[in-house]
Amino acid sequence: YQRRVHGIVNFWIYVTISIPLGTAGLGLLQTTFTSTYTELFSSNEAGRALALSSLCEAAGRLGGPLLGGLLMQYAMSLPYLISSSFALLASVSIVLLTSNSQIRKQQP
Numbered sequence: 001y002q003r004r005v006h007g008i009v010n011f012w013i014y015v016t017i018s019i020p021l022g023t024a025g026l027g028l029l030q031t032t033f034t035s036t037y038t039e040l041f042s043s044n045e046a047g048r049a050l051a052l053s054s055l056c057e058a059a060g061r062l063g064g065p066l067l068g069g070l071l072m073q074y075a076m077s078l079p080y081l082i083s084s085s086f087a088l089l090a091s092v093s094i095v096l097l098t099s100n101s102q103i104r105k106q107q108p
Contacts, residue, residue: 030057040097
């Protein structure tokens with residue numbers, strides 16, 4: 001009985017805290033990325049960059065839970081390690097793109 005109650009409490013904590021927090025974070029990230037892409041790319045390239053961003057986001061929403069579930073069968077920490085590696089790679093890429101963009105803007 002105690003295990004069942006504990007599982008129900010964990011489920012409701014997930015529903016009331018994790019999902020709204022993740023949704024709010026995704027909304028903030030999406031807005032930030034959209035404005036960053038319009039700053040980084042010319043008007044000719046911005047449409048392609050925004051489309052690619054939307055494609056990658058949709059692929060992550062579809063494939064992420066499936067891949068996470070498969071990885072979790074091997075080790076509980078594996079999905080978190082891989083997703084944090086992707087986040088680090090994305091952060092470094094944004095910094096590099098931004099610095100290259102600033103250099104291009106400074107050149108006459």
